[in-house]
Amino acid sequence: GQNIDQPTEMTATEGAIVQINCTYQTSGFNGLFWYQQHAGEAPTFLSYNVLDGLEEKGRFSSFLSRSKGYSYLLLKELQMKDSASYLCAVMDSNYQLIWGAGTKLIIKP
Amino acid sequence: ETGVTQTPRHLVMGMTNKKSLKCEQHLGHNAMYWYKQSAKKPLELMFVYNFKEQTENNSVPSRFSPECPNSSHLFLHLHTLQPEDSALYLCASSQEEGAGNTIYFGEGSWLTVV
Numbered sequence: 001g002q003n004i005d006q007p008t009e010m011t012a013t014e015g016a017i018v019q020i021n022c023t024y025q026t027s028g029f030n031g032l033f034w035y036q037q038h039a040g041e042a043p044t045f046l047s048y049n050v051l052d053g054l055e056e057k058g059r060f061s062s063f064l065s066r067s068k069g070y071s072y073l074l075l076k077e078l079q080m081k082d083s084a085s086y087l088c089a090v091m092d093s094n095y096q097l098i099w100g101a102g103t104k105l106i107i108k109p
Numbered sequence: 110e111t112g113v114t115q116t117p118r119h120l121v122m123g124m125t126n127k128k129s130l131k132c133e134q135h136l137g138h139n140a141m142y143w144y145k146q147s148a149k150k151p152l153e154l155m156f157v158y159n160f161k162e163q164t165e166n167n168s169v170p171s172r173f174s175p176e177c178p179n180s181s182h183l184f185l186h187l188h189t190l191q192p193e194d195s196a197l198y199l200c201a202s203s204q205e206e207g208a209g210n211t212i213y214f215g216e217g218s219w220l221t222v223v
Contacts, residue, residue, distance in 0.1 A: 004151065008149070030208040030209070031208060031209060033211070035214075041216060041217075042111050042113070042199065042214040042215055042216045042217060043152075043199070043214045044111065044214070045211050045212075045213065048209070048211060050208075050209065087152070089152075091208060095206060095207045095208055096154065096165075097152075097154065097212070098151075099151040099152040100151055101149055101150055101151045102149075102151075
């Protein structure tokens, strides 16, 4: 079966750095997405990786290793507004998005 | 504002009621989706329309009935629902179905079945 694993919840301190991991087993691979979802709001697109390596976008970076079936989202200089759930999703060979259950990130002052 | 608008934002309905959720996208996209989001569970894809044609129906019970009259509008008709259908229903759109197409979500419709 297809599976996406990410931690259920993480806690970090304002101003610090946090890494949210995502591992996947899917039938084929056509890219990996990260979304941010604040409570009661729509998931919003953060990043898309299809090749191995690191993609940097301001305070957020996303890394992909296809051989290891592994990605992480790195958030730097954490702010209170970064408190949200972070969703990892992989597009399989049928162009279906397989979603993880999300990681709830709690930022403490 | 994500460019995908859903109404109503909140809906409470009895198990014998018939109601509809509406979605409209202003992004010029050709693919639209319905997802179900339950607490602490992955997003569940329900239906996909690509250029107004239904391309995916993920074994969704017939009490959920989608309608896509054009590329900008998507409906989810609800009837004789069960309490376990209570969830957040998210509409989304993308340029097309397929690799590299980022999907954009609406704010969702919170559904409670009593």
